[in-house]
Amino acid sequence: AQKITQTQPGMFVQEKEAVTLDCTYDTSDQSYGLFWYKQPSSGEMIFLIYQGSYDEQNATEGRYSLNFQKARKSANLVISASQLGDSAMYFCAMRPLRSGGSNYKLTFGKGTLLTVNP
């Protein structure tokens, strides 16, 4: 079984500053994928960034980077130069990467509500 823990129910950041959203995970799988999704107030789920457990380098996508520390089982999302439009709910998720298993099934955390202040 897989489990995602997001310990920050809410976070505040000033516009143009960087912010880190925490995510820890638990799994018995050797290979897995980690995802971050953004859910603005309009409700849609927007894919942000992906990290494979076998990737040696941390993933980056524009202002988003994933601070992956495998030994600590953490996959924190770093947003640089925050913008007002970044205010949203952020979900960390994972799925196993193994043949023959339920590797299509995403497990989500409960999310962190980020508010960017002007």
Place this chain on the structure above:
Amino acid sequence: NAGVMQNPRHLVRRRGQEARLRCSPMKGHSHVYWYRQLPEEGLKFMVYLQKENIIDESGMPKERFSAEFPKEGPSILRIQQVVRGDSAAYFCASSRFEGTGGSGNTIYFGEGSWLTVV
């Protein structure tokens, strides 16, 4: 490319009525997933379908819920005799392949269908 299309975005049903939610996957995607998001919770897996086949319905409630993905047309999630506890956001997602690794198999979500049972 059009993303994952869901309709209706919002649906209100009285207790005992049926709710029918539709999902058209992204072009080129043949794997469809349904997730449910209860208030202030992360998404929970319900069912995984390929064309004309239910692959995994382990997250579906045993009664009143059913899903299909016919050869032609969208995937349908059907909830019969709705109760207040069914009020939630229902997300459809799709992917090109079943999860065998890599960011190329990212799962993309639709905008969700918000069901309110009164």
